[in-house]
Amino acid sequence: MNKDLYHYDLIPDVDMPAEFIEREKAREASKDEREESFIPRRRFLKMTGIAGGGLVLAFAISRSQRAEGAHHGGGDHSTFAPNAFIQIKPDGSIVIAAKNPEVGQGIKTFLPMIVAEELEVPWESVTVEQSEIDRERFGVQSAGGSQSTPRNWNPLRQAGAVARTMLVSAAAQKWSVDASKCKADQGYVINESSGARLSYAELATDAAKLPVPDADSVTLKERSEYKLLGKFIGGVDNADLVTGKPLFGIDQSLPGMLYAVYVKCPSFGGAVKHANLEEIKSLPGVVNAFVLKGNSVDGQLMPGVAILAKSTYEAFLAEKALQVSWDKAPASNESWIEMKAQAKELTSKPGPVAEEQGDMDGAIASASKVVDGYYTYPFLSHSNLEPQNCTAWYTDGKMKLWAPSQTPQGIAGMLSNLLEIDQDAVEITQLRIGGGFGRRLINDFVCEAAAIAKQVDVPIKLMWNRESDMAHDFYRVGGFHNLKGTIDSSGKLTGLQDRTVVFTPKGGDGKRPVRGGNIRAANIQCPEIPNVRIEAHHLPLQVPCGWWRAPGSCSLGWVYQSFIDELAHAAGRDHLEFLLEQFGEPRWLQPGQARAFNTERAINVTKLAAEKGDWGQDMKSGQGRGISFYFSHLGYFTEVAEVTVENGNQVRVDRVVVAADVGMLLNKAGGENQVEGSVIDGLSTLAGQEISFEEGAVRQTNFDDYPLLRMPAQPKIEIHWMTTDYAPTGLGEPAFPPLAAAVTNAIHAATGKRIRTMPISKEGFQVV
Amino acid sequence: MATIQVNVNGDDRTIESIDPNTPLLWALRDHLGMVGTKFGCGKGLCGACTVHMNGIAIRSCSTPVSAAVGQAITTIEGLAESSQNLHPLQEAWMEEDVPQCGYCQAGQIMNAAALLSSNSSPSDEDIDNAMAGNLCRCGTYTRIRKAIHSAAEKGGVA
Numbered sequence: 025m026n027k028d029l030y031h032y033d034l035i036p037d038v039d040m041p042a043e044f045i046e047r048e049k050a051r052e053a054s055k056d057e058r059e060e061s062f063i064p065r066r067r068f069l070k071m072t073g074i075a076g077g078g079l080v081l082a083f084a085i086s087r088s089q090r091a092e093g094a095h096h097g098g099g100d101h102s103t104f105a106p107n108a109f110i111q112i113k114p115d116g117s118i119v120i121a122a123k124n125p126e127v128g129q130g131i132k133t134f135l136p137m138i139v140a141e142e143l144e145v146p147w148e149s150v151t152v153e154q155s156e157i158d159r160e161r162f163g164v165q166s167a168g169g170s171q172s173t174p175r176n177w178n179p180l181r182q183a184g185a186v187a188r189t190m191l192v193s194a195a196a197q198k199w200s201v202d203a204s205k206c207k208a209d210q211g212y213v214i215n216e217s218s219g220a221r222l223s224y225a226e227l228a229t230d231a232a233k234l235p236v237p238d239a240d241s242v243t244l245k246e247r248s249e250y251k252l253l254g255k256f257i258g259g260v261d262n263a264d265l266v267t268g269k270p271l272f273g274i275d276q277s278l279p280g281m282l283y284a285v286y287v288k289c290p291s292f293g294g295a296v297k298h299a300n301l302e303e304i305k306s307l308p309g310v311v312n313a314f315v316l317k318g319n320s321v322d323g324q325l326m327p328g329v330a331i332l333a334k335s336t337y338e339a340f341l342a343e344k345a346l347q348v349s350w351d352k353a354p355a356s357n358e359s360w361i362e363m364k365a366q367a368k369e370l371t372s373k374p375g376p377v378a379e380e381q382g383d384m385d386g387a388i389a390s391a392s393k394v395v396d397g398y399y400t401y402p403f404l405s406h407s408n409l410e411p412q413n414c415t416a417w418y419t420d421g422k423m424k425l426w427a428p429s430q431t432p433q434g435i436a437g438m439l440s441n442l443l444e445i446d447q448d449a450v451e452i453t454q455l456r457i458g459g460g461f462g463r464r465l466i467n468d469f470v471c472e473a474a475a476i477a478k479q480v481d482v483p484i485k486l487m488w489n490r491e492s493d494m495a496h497d498f499y500r501v502g503g504f505h506n507l508k509g510t511i512d513s514s515g516k517l518t519g520l521q522d523r524t525v526v527f528t529p530k531g532g533d534g535k536r537p538v539r540g541g542n543i544r545a546a547n548i549q550c551p552e553i554p555n556v557r558i559e560a561h562h563l564p565l566q567v568p569c570g571w572w573r574a575p576g577s578c579s580l581g582w583v584y585q586s587f588i589d590e591l592a593h594a595a596g597r598d599h600l601e602f603l604l605e606q607f608g609e610p611r612w613l614q615p616g617q618a619r620a621f622n623t624e625r626a627i628n629v630t631k632l633a634a635e636k637g638d639w640g641q642d643m644k645s646g647q648g649r650g651i652s653f654y655f656s657h658l659g660y661f662t663e664v665a666e667v668t669v670e671n672g673n674q675v676r677v678d679r680v681v682v683a684a685d686v687g688m689l690l691n692k693a694g695g696e697n698q699v700e701g702s703v704i705d706g707l708s709t710l711a712g713q714e715i716s717f718e719e720g721a722v723r724q725t726n727f728d729d730y731p732l733l734r735m736p737a738q739p740k741i742e743i744h745w746m747t748t749d750y751a752p753t754g755l756g757e758p759a760f761p762p763l764a765a766a767v768t769n770a771i772h773a774a775t776g777k778r779i780r781t782m783p784i785s786k787e788g789f790q791v792v
Numbered sequence: 793m794a795t796i797q798v799n800v801n802g803d804d805r806t807i808e809s810i811d812p813n814t815p816l817l818w819a820l821r822d823h824l825g826m827v828g829t830k831f832g833c834g835k836g837l838c839g840a841c842t843v844h845m846n847g848i849a850i851r852s853c854s855t856p857v858s859a860a861v862g863q864a865i866t867t868i869e870g871l872a873e874s875s876q877n878l879h880p881l882q883e884a885w886m887e888e889d890v891p892q893c894g895y896c897q898a899g900q901i902m903n904a905a906a907l908l909s910s911n912s913s914p915s916d917e918d919i920d921n922a923m924a925g926n927l928c929r930c931g932t933y934t935r936i937r938k939a940i941h942s943a944a945e946k947g948g949v950a
Contacts, residue, residue: 126893127893128891128892128893128894128930129892130892256889257889258886258887258889259889259891259894261891261894262885262886262889262890262891262894263886265885265891265894265897265898266868266878266881266882266885266886266891266897266898266901267828267868267869267871267872267875267878267882268826268827268828268829268867268868268869268898269828270827270828271894272830272895274827274830274831275827277825277827283822308793308811309811335810335814335818335822335823336818336821336822336831337811337814337815337818337822338811340834407929408893408895408929409830409832409838409840409893409895409896409927409928409929410830410832410893410895411831411832456893456894457893458830458893458894458895459893459895459929459930460893461929487831489834490832490833490834490835693889694889697889697892697930697932697935698892700931700932700934700935701892701930701931701932702931703931704928704930704931704932704933704934705929705930705931708931726833726834726835726837727833727835727837727838727927728835728837732838732927732929733931733933734924734925734927735919735920735923735924735926735933735936735937736920736921736924738920738933738934738937741934
C-alpha cells in the first residue's frame with residue numbers, strides 16, 4: 025500500500041487552487057482558533073442600549089472586537105440578531121444571510137437551509153438575503169473547489185443552534201422553568217410541562233438581552249431530527265428567475281452609466297502600439313476611447329483599448345471598427361499543433377521522476393504483460409453563458425463594484441495594487457452569476473472594469489461579447505500521458521507509469537504548474553498498485569490557464585479510469601472486479617484525516633453503481649456499458665454509462681447511473697441538479713469541445729465552433745445516494761470526473777475501439 | 793438615429809434616438825430597461841435572448857428593433873398574466889427546480905411557451921426538437937423536459 029502517495033496534503037493540492045491553499049495555510053498559522061473565525065469559540069456580548077425599549081443584541085468577534093449591532097438591526101431596535109447570519113424581528117420575519125457567491129451551485133439556498141434547520145424554523149418563514157462582502161463577519165466568501173459545504177457545515181449549524189438556544193432560554197425564563205423542559209419547534213418554543221407556546225417573534229426582544237453562549241457549548245440536532253435538510257427545496261431566486269427580474273451582473277444599471285468594451289491583443293500578452301482612437305471617438309454613440317497599459321500580471325490587467333459608448337450595441341459596433349497595431353513581441357506565439365507534436369516527442373522519452381513508489385523498472389522487467397497507451401485531451405473554455413461583465417463606479421474616492429465574481433474577497437487587495445487606491449475604498453456588491461465553473465475565480469474582468477472606471481467620472485458597465493469571452497478565457501489545460509501498465513502472470517496490476525507533461529507558466533520558476541495543471545500519483549486512485557512512477561517533462565506555457573470544474577480531476581479521471589479498463593481487458597479480467605481490487609481493504613489511507621481517500625466509501629459507491637447499472641448483464645449488439653470511479657472534492661462517485669453505437673460512429677448515451685457518497689445530501693433539489701448538470705457537462709466536453717490556438721491566439725469564436733451539448737443528446741440519468749455519517753461535502757464538481765471514462769469505456773465495450781484522444785470527435789465519433 | 797415605437801407586453805413604448813439596426817435584445821435591455829431577456833452569443837446560437845414576435849419564438853439578438861415595429865413583442869417579463877397568475881411553465885419551472893445558474897432560463901421558458909401554444913401535448917422528441925436551439929451550460933435539460941411535460945399536463949397555454 026503506497027499510502028504516502030495519498031498523504032493528506034496531496035489530495036487538496038489536486039482539488040483546490042494552490043493560491044487558496046497557501047492563503048488558507050497562512051491564515052491557519054496566524055489564527056489562534058482552529059475553526060472558522062466567523063463563529064468564534066469565545067465571544068462576548070455587546071449590548072447596545074436603546075432608548076425607548078428593545079435591544080439589539082450583537083456579539084463582538086473576539087479578535088476584532090467588531091460590533092454586530094452596527095450592521096444588524098441598526099435603527100430597528102427590536103431585532104434579534106445573535107450573529108451575522110440571523111435576524112428575527114418582532115413581526116415574525118426571519119432573515120438569513122446567504123454569504124457566498126451564487127454561480128448555480130445552489131449555495132444561496134442550501135447554506136441558509138443549514139442555519140434554518142438548526143434555528144428550527146419553517147423554511148416558508150425565511151427570507152434569504154445575499155450578504156455583503158466582509159471576511160470578519162462571514163468568513164471565506166468564495167465559490168470554488170466545492171469547499172463551501174465542508175467549510176461552512178459546522179459554523180452555520182452552530183450559528184443556528186446558538187440562536188435557537190437563546191430563544192429557548194428566553195422562553196424558559198419567562199415561564200420560570202428549566203430550559204430542558206422547553207423545546208424549539210418550527211418557530212415556536214413549547215413548554216413541555218404546560219403545553220404553552222411562545223413564538224420566536226414574541227421571544228425576540230427578550231432573547232436579545234441574553235448572553236450569547238459559546239458556539240461549542242450548544243447542542244446540535246441529530247440528523248434523525250432534521251426536518252428541512254435533505255428535502256427537495258427549490259432555489260430561493262427561482263420566482264425572480266422565471267419572471268425575468270434583474271439578478272445578474274449583466275443586469276446591473278446605474279443612472280448615467282456608459283457601456284464599455286475592452287479589446288486585448290488576440291495573441292495572449294500583446295501590447296498596444298497604436299489604435300485609431302480618433303476615428304473610434306467620432307462614431308455614433310461613442311463617448312470616449314483610450315488605451316490602458318495594464319500591469320500584464322496574469323489574471324489582472326492586460327494591455328488593451330477601452331471604448332465607452334451610450335449603448336452596448338454602439339460599443340460593440342465600435343469594437344468592430346477598432347483597428348489596433350499590436351506589439352506582439354511580448355505575446356504568445358504558441359501553436360496547439362506544434363505543442364501536440366512536441367509533447368508526443370517528449371513523452372516518448374524518460375523524463376524527470378516527479379514521484380515514485382516501489383520499483384517500476386522491476387515491475388516492467390518481470391511483467392507477463394505490458395500495456396501502453398497514449399492519452400491526450402485538449403484545452404477547454406469555461407463558456408459561462410453570461411459573458412464576463414462588471415459594473416464599476418469611481419466616485420468620491422471610492423471604487424464601487426457590482427461584480428459577478430467567484431472570489432470577491434480577493435478584489436480589494438488586487439485593485440489597491442493595480443490602481444493605487446485604498447483597500448477600504450473598494451466596495452463590492454455580490455450579484456448572481458450566470459455560470460462559474462471556475463472562470464470567475466479570476467478577476468481579470470473586474471480589474472478591467474475598475475481600471476476603466478477610474479479614468480472617467482461616470483459609472484461604466486464592462487461587457488464582453490461571446491467572441492472576446494472565448495478568446496480571453498483562462499483555459500482548462502490540455503494534457504499528454506504516455507502510460508505504461510504492468511500485469512503479472514496472475515492477472516494482477518503490478519505497476520503504472522505515467523510519462524507526462526506538466527506545463528508551467530512562462531516566466532515563472534519552471535516548477536510550479538499552471539492553474540489546474542498538477543499531476544500526481546494520488547490522481548491514479550489505485551492504492552494497491554505496488555509500483556508507481558510519474559515522470560514529468562516540464563514545458564513553459566503562455567496561454568493563460570485557470571481552474572475548470574474539478575481542476576486536474578476533470579481530465580485525469582478520464583485518463584486513468586480509461587487506462588484501468590484497458591489493463592483489465594489485457595489481464596482478461598472483469599473491469600468491475602479489477603477496479604475493486606485496486607482499492608484493497610476498506611480503510612482510510614490516512615487515518616484520522618477526513619480529507620484523505622477512504623477506500624470503503626470508494627468500494628461502496630462502486631458496488632452500488634454496478635448493481636443499479638446492471639453491470640454484467642447482457643446487452644444487444646452495438647450496445648456497451650462502461651464504469652468509472654473518481655474521488656474528488658471529498659466526494660466519492662462511480663458512474664455507469666450505457667451507449668448504443670450506430671453506423672459505426674454515432675454514439676447515443678442511453679443511460680447514466682450515478683452512485684454517490686457525499687456524506688449526506690443537503691438539498692435534494694439543488695444537489696441532484698448538480699449531478700445531472702455534471703453528467704451533461706461531461707458529455708458536452710467529451711463530444712466535441714476543443715480550444716486550439718495558432719500564433720498564440722484562440723481559433724474558436726462562438727458556440728458554432730465550440731459546441732455545447734443540446735437537448736436531444738441528453739441521456740436518462742439515475743442518481744443513487746449512499747447516506748453515510750460523514751460530514752456533507754460539496755457537489756459542484758465531483759460528479760464530473762468519472763463521466764467521460766464511463767462513456768468511452770462503454771464505447772469500447774460496444775465497438776472494441778479504445779478512445780485515447782479527447783474530444784471523441786477526433787476519433788471519428790459523434791454524440792447524437 | 794431614429795425614434796421607434798414598439799409594442800412590448802401590450803404596451804406601446806417609444807425609443808428615442810436609436811440606431812434602427814440595434815438588435816431588439818439591446819433595445820429591450822439598454823433602452824427600455826427590461827433585462828429579463830439575456831445576451832449569450834449574439835448570433836442566434838444559444839437562445840438565451842428568445843422572445844415572442846406575434847407569438848412566434850425569435851432570437852432577439854439577431855432581430856433589428858426596426859423589424860419589431862408594428863409587431864406584438866412578448867418578453868419573459870410579460871409572459872405571466874400577472875404576478876399572482878404565472879404561466880404554467882413558470883410554475884412548473886419552480887416546482888421542478890429547473891434553474892442552476894438560471895441565466896438561460898428566460899429564453900428556455902419563452903421557447904417552450906411558443907412550443908406549447910402550437911403543440912399542447914408534446915412528446916419527448918417534440919420537446920427535444922423544439923428546444924434544441926436553446927443551450928443550457930449548466931445542463932438542466934432533464935428538468936426542462938420534465939417541466940414542459942408537467943406544464944402541458946396542467947393546461948399548457950396560459
